[in-house]
Amino acid sequence: MGMPTVIFGTHPRDGKVFIDHSVDSFAAYCGAVRGQDGWGAMNVSFGNLIRATAEINEAIFPVRQLARDYETDTGGAGEFRGNCGSLYRKQVLVPATVYTYVVGKRYPMPGIAGGRPGSPNRLVVRAGGAEPFEVGDRSEYVAHAAGERYEYHYGGGGGWGDPLERPPAKVLEDVLDEYVSVEGARRDYGVVLTGALDDLTLAVDPEATARLRAEMRAGVA
Numbered sequence: 014m015g016m017p018t019v020i021f022g023t024h025p026r027d028g029k030v031f032i033d034h035s036v037d038s039f040a041a042y043c044g045a046v047r048g049q050d051g052w053g054a055m056n057v058s059f060g061n062l063i064r065a066t067a068e069i070n071e072a073i074f075p076v077r078q079l080a081r082d083y084e085t086d087t088g089g090a091g092e093f094r095g096n097c098g099s100l101y102r103k104q105v106l107v108p109a110t111v112y113t114y115v116v117g118k119r120y121p122m123p124g125i126a127g128g129r130p131g132s133p134n135r136l137v138v139r140a141g142g143a144e145p146f147e148v149g150d151r152s153e154y155v156a157h158a159a160g161e162r163y164e165y166h167y168g169g170g171g172g173w174g175d176p177l178e179r180p181p182a183k184v185l186e187d188v189l190d191e192y193v194s195v196e197g198a199r200r201d202y203g204v205v206l207t208g209a210l211d212d213l214t215l216a217v218d219p220e221a222t223a224r225l226r227a228e229m230r231a232g233v234a
Contacts, residue, residue: 019034045094095173137166
């Protein structure tokens with residue numbers, strides 16, 4: 014699993030070649046087990062490394078880190094929810110070449126015991142430019158102009174158990190934490206919410222939730 018990426022070009026500070034292996038970008042895939050939602054994110058898989066901060070990365074390489082966050086609705090639904098995948102958006106400040114490929118685009122992390130799979134890996138290169146495109150499972154060398162971005166969408170972990178068995182209060186908590194959207198709560202968990210997220214007035218509608226879950230179990234919703 015993953016999206017191995019190497020970024021290289023000429024550093025404007027000294028005119029020498031820089032090579033950024035982007036090991037600072039890895040966060041994904043943590044599935045649920047019985048009794049426990051997916052947690053945190055995996056560490057860098059290249060030995061005993063510590064993930065660099067954005068500030069350190071930007072001080073070494075001519076790049077700018079624009080986003081590093083969980084993505085809503087990417088964890089596999091289940092009685093115990095898979096952890097969300099992450100969005101990592103990085104901008105090159107000088108002309109550079111990105112070498113990369115994507116593993117886990119076709120086959121995301123599976124769910125277990127009725128749980129659903131997490132989201133697949135996705136990588137968009139030349140984002141913000143005239144010709145953005147999504148990388149497949151074939152290796153690519155992609156030239157980037159200064160100011161263009163590459164955007165990692167790391168996959169989520171698989172869920173465990175029937176999503177309709179997840180307590181509605183836990184689904185509400187997930188929505189408040191922005192792990193799950195209001196729409197995802199209804200679509201994936203059969204939980205109907207009233208109120209609004211913006212003003213923190215969300216609440217579970219128990220009767221509507223019970224009706225919707227019964228319809229989903231019967232295959233009519």
